Amino acid sequence: MIESFGMNIEPGDNPLKRSRNPLIFVALGVIFLFVLLGLRSGGEDTSAFLLPDVENSMFAAQVIGAFGETPELILVGEKGVLAATPPVTVTPQILGAIIGGFDSDISAEIIKYVVEDKDTISSISEQFNISVNTILWANDLNSNSALRKGQILTVLPVSGALHLVRPSDTLSEIAGWYKADADNIVSFNGLASAAEIYAGDLIVIPDGIQPKVLPSGRLTPIPNSYFIYPVPAPYRMTQGLHPYNAVDFSNGKCSESVYAAAGGTIQKTGYTSIGGRYVRILHPNGVVTYYGHLSATLVKPGDRIFQGQIVGYTGSTGYTIPAGSAGCHLHFEVRGAVNPFNK
Numbered sequence: 534m535i536e537s538f539g540m541n542i543e544p545g546d547n548p549l550k551r552s553r554n555p556l557i558f559v560a561l562g563v564i565f566l567f568v569l570l571g572l573r574s575g576g577e578d579t580s581a582f583l584l585p586d587v588e589n590s591m592f593a594a595q596v597i598g599a600f601g602e603t604p605e606l607i608l609v610g611e612k613g614v615l616a617a618t619p620p621v622t623v624t625p626q627i628l629g630a631i632i633g634g635f636d637s638d639i640s641a642e643i644i645k646y647v648v649e650d651k652d653t654i655s656s657i658s659e660q661f662n663i664s665v666n667t668i669l670w671a672n673d674l675n676s677n678s679a680l681r682k683g684q685i686l687t688v689l690p691v692s693g694a695l696h697l698v699r700p701s702d703t704l705s706e707i708a709g710w711y712k713a714d715a716d717n718i719v720s721f722n723g724l725a726s727a728a729e730i731y732a733g734d735l736i737v738i739p740d741g742i743q744p745k746v747l748p749s750g751r752l753t754p755i756p757n758s759y760f761i762y763p764v765p766a767p768y769r770m771t772q773g774l775h776p777y778n779a780v781d782f783s784n785g786k787c788s789e790s791v792y793a794a795a796g797g798t799i800q801k802t803g804y805t806s807i808g809g810r811y812v813r814i815l816h817p818n819g820v821v822t823y824y825g826h827l828s829a830t831l832v833k834p835g836d837r838i839f840q841g842q843i844v845g846y847t848g849s850t851g852y853t854i855p856a857g858s859a860g861c862h863l864h865f866e867v868r869g870a871v872n873p874f875n876k
Contacts, residue, residue, distance in 0.1 A: 794814075
């Protein structure tokens with residue numbers, strides 16, 4: 534005899550025929566509901582309950598650190614290089630190719646645009662519904678500048694200007710310099726408050742007017758020996774200067790060590806859909822260096838580090854060309870000074 538749900542059941546008996554105890558129907562109903570809910574949610578991704586947080590843990594080094602090859606590059610002009618890849622996000626209204634978002638930790642969506650034969654500054658401004666001045670200011674051009682096929686332009690998502698935050702800059706000062714509204718700057722850039730800006734930040738100034746001269750110099754003079762290469766030898770540079778004041782390094786494999794180009798303090802670490810996993814270092818002279826597309830990081834904000842210390846490993850996180858391990862490289866920016874590796 535088996536005792537179940539308060540009933541004595543003889544072998545071979547059907548308990549449902551012998552009793553109408555409501556508890557058994559309640560239990561069966563609960564089981565049915567669980568099965569139904571499981572079927573309805575079958576298409577949802579449940580990996581979050583089963584796997585560690587790859588994006589924010591050292592487990593990322595094992596998951597994303599596969600070896601790969603560098604992108605195949607083609608010459609653009611005499612010195613520039615561009616990854617050989619089909620155009621991305623091209624519409625009939627856009628003549629050139631949009632080759633991806635701004636390769637950085639900026640909040641607003643900025644794109645890089647490849648100029649075609651018939652493009653003019655005016656036609657590009659019409660295509661993206663922004664002012665001519667916006668294109669001129671963001672690319673250090675003037676009204677007499679001529680575009681060339683293959684040239685890469687920075688295109689802002691709205692008419693206005695792009696500002697590199699320097700040490701001691703405040704949002705109210707920035708708004709005054711660009712004749713813009715501080716609240717609009719906070720809202721457009723997704724800032725929590727006006728105080729949430731740091732030296733080295735790049736922020737979009739909606740409807741801003743580029744001042745002829747900003748108070749104090751924009752670039753900090755540094756000796757050529759101030760920075761060391763941020764990757765191991767042979768220091769292979771796979772793309773020359775591109776936004777923002779950046780060069781790309783890759784020795785043909787993933788998970789290579791990434792070194793601090795100079796000593797300083799870890800200012801920010803994080804992850805963006807474009808720049809991937811990144812580290813930013815604030816150096817004593819106020820210059821900021823940025824290390825993007827990392828497979829893993831070894832530091833946290835506030836850490837004091839020395840020149841040559843390993844801060845992470847090369848990878849292909851975020852948006853790279855090509856995607857995946859074949860696109861592993863280091864995106865290295867210098868904010869507030871000349872990039873010494875632009876050769």
